[in-house]
Amino acid sequence: MDNLEAGTQLTGLQAIWHDPEGEATLEQAWQANQQGKFKPLDTAGSTGLQPGSFWSYFILRNTTSEQLRLHLEYVDHQLISLQAFDRPLQAVGFQQIADLFLGNPFSERPVSHNRFVVEVELAPAESREVLVRYNSDRQGYVYPSMRIWTPAALQASLTVETGMMAFLFGGFFLMSIFALVAGLATNEKTFYAYSVYSLSKITVWGVIMGYAHQYVITENFHWSYMSISGAVTIFCALFFARLFLQSQQFIPKLDKLLILMMANAVFLFITALFKLTPLTVMSMTFALFMYPIMVVVGFARWRQGSKEAAVFILAWGLLIFGLVTQVLRDVGVVAPSFVNYYWPPLASFTEMLTIMAAMGIKVHMLRVQKEHAEKKYLRKLEESKEELRDLVEERTHELKQAKLQAEMEARTDYLTGIDNRRSFINKAEMRLSLALRREQPLSMLMMDLDRFKAINDSYGHDIGDQVLKAFSEVVKNTIRSSDIFGRMGGEEFALLFDESAEGSVEMAERLRQEVERITVSTPKGDLQFTTSIGVAHLGTVGTLESMLKQADIALYSAKENGRNQVVSQT
Known part of the structure; x- marks a missing residue:
């Protein structure tokens, strides 16, 4: 030596x-x-x-x-x-x-x-x-x-290595905390996923590099823990990447590959848990082989306009380079050294830092988009004020018209367009009260179309409706605008007007003659019809009910006496 x-x-x-x-x-x-x-x-x-x-x-x-x-x-x-x-x-x-x-x-x-x-x-x-x-x-x-x-040289090297790994683990932990705080502040799921992903990095490298056995699981350690922690980290990485790149929404075809990789991570976890060594090695090899797909996914999102995806590509590229270095080392292409031994965890750390930068870019872009959206919203709000004001005015006018229409329909007979029974009685009550106070003459006519049922039976209800409309039109054109004319039901009509007993009979006779001249065209030829009229006159005292009853009695007499005539109840 x-x-x-x-x-x-x-x-x-x-x-x-x-x-x-x-x-x-x-x-x-x-x-x-x-x-x-x-x-x-x-x-x-x-x-x-x-x-x-x-x-x-x-x-x-x-x-x-x-x-x-x-x-x-x-x-x-x-x-x-x-x-x-x-x-x-x-x-x-x-x-x-x-x-x-x-x-x-x-x-x-x-x-x-x-x-x-x-x-x-x-x-x-x-x-x-x-x-x-x-x-x-x-x-x-x-x-x-x-x-x-020598023992001293090995101890010195170990001190440096341990310090370096402690620095990396501390960095992972800080990134996890920062992401968690950002997630709580923004309620953005991507930050939570990143926080868990960062913690998984501490776990996987701590287990793989032997520190978990040295400081945490000092008894009964097993090689499968390396694969289990690796499976968890791979799954967390893919879960985060899918959220960050929004692959499911924008690139669904490539997203299926990511789902396949996540499924393989689950398979790796299971095989490692049950200590199935050959299957575990195969699954891990497949996972490393598929990792470069993440760059392809990031590139696809970048082509779609996602700026943060470009930084993601850089981050994942660094990680893949580290993993490729590990693979080349494992298969014997590259000689083992401290540089390529620690390059994978260092590349992993660099990847996380770069992704943190990408997330910062994403947050900035979201803030810019939010401010732009708020300004656009305010402009739209100002524009909408005028539109809303016009819309309210238009709607108010429509509601008024609808109200008037509804009120008119409520007091108008739907077929003839004259007052219905309810409206006629309300108006007649007011006219009667006024006539009594002023001691003015007031007359009531009750009119009934002769043999109207036979007309419906012979010509049909459509012709019957035309007869009712023609009758109503003739009466309206004959009477004054101040007279009250209404349909009491079926073919029965009532007319209340200011006139003496003698004048009311003359008006009734004139109306009877006008009705005689009405002609309605039908498929069976021209149709003519007549009316019977009963007349009642208000005395010094009286009620609307009594006037209607008297007029109705007179009408009955007219019909009994042969129809098409006027009978006065005086």
Whole structure:
């Protein structure tokens, strides 16, 4: 060892053996080594997604004259168990120096670190052979390599890493609080979704990077927690994105892809919960493969005019770049390093900051739209005042006309257009009172169309209606405008007018003669009809009821005496 104890040198990549079944013992692994089955890794540092276990063999040499204690740190967090064995060079028999398992209590780790660390002691000028078994629980990604540290250098590096992650977690937490406050202030669901999404980021990176096991779930930790927290974060991300981009409303076809991705997140959660390793790995791979679709969705919204979608594209692009870096690292295209190890959480943090900026833009645009809408509303309100005033005046006029029309219809006979019975009686009562006070003459005529039923039966009711209208028109044209004329019901009519007994008989006779001359055209030929009239005259005292009764008696006499005549009741 020269000056290579600061984590800059990796071990074991030149001699790697794959045990597909994951059942090989130490003796079988050493036998494979002796048979030349340990080969250099043909990737940049990862075995890729393969089942079983991997073994690495390397030699540590202490070139100094002092006792040397080293910490060998596994380069990644995605490992279920690690066993290490060593012996002095060319000695007989290996001894186990580490048996690390993700499910063991964190307190049992010989070195308190969020990743697996193996401690090795080297005497002055001593060389030791080391065999390390890496296990990913049947199927997963393995980085069969260790970083070499002195204890002090590893502790210093851990302090820096922990501080950086604490900064990122604090940033996520603050963004979550800010979004929650904004949600409470605006009642906008997008802020609430963003707040939950930010908290899920703390959870997923805390679990994946090993801090949850170190500080929270120190007992009975399981690899499935990584996938479960990842599933929750993916679901929250997609839920937020759908709200933020309004994909369901504006791009429904692409929105179906987002729903598919959300369904896969639920599937990932279930498979991880039940510890179905192959299905979990497949689902997670599918989720990462589908992530770039979010950029396509954002681009579609940006093309539709959503300015904040452009910032969303940038944010999601940063995240995808980080995830792509992780994928390239996992499949062995890129060699593992601190930069690409921490790039995914850093990219995730940058994504959240950028989305926060996008949400700020969105809020600003909503405020501008609100102010514009308020100004437009005020202008419209001013314009509407005049329109409303005109509308009210017009409506008031219409209501007055409707009222007059209703009042007229209430006192008018619908067929003939003259006063109906109720209106006739009301007017007649007032005229009678006036005549009594002034001691003026007042006469009443009761008129009935002769054989009207026979007309209806022979010619039909339509002709009967024409007869009633023609009769009413003739009477109206004969009497004075001050006379009160009304239809009492059916073919019976009444006339009240200022006239003496003698004059009233003359008026009745004139009306009878005018009616005789009426001709109504029918399909059966011209129709003529007559009327019988009863006359009553007001004395010094009297009532409307008595006048109507007297006139009705006179009318009855006229009909009994042969019809088409005038009879006066004096």
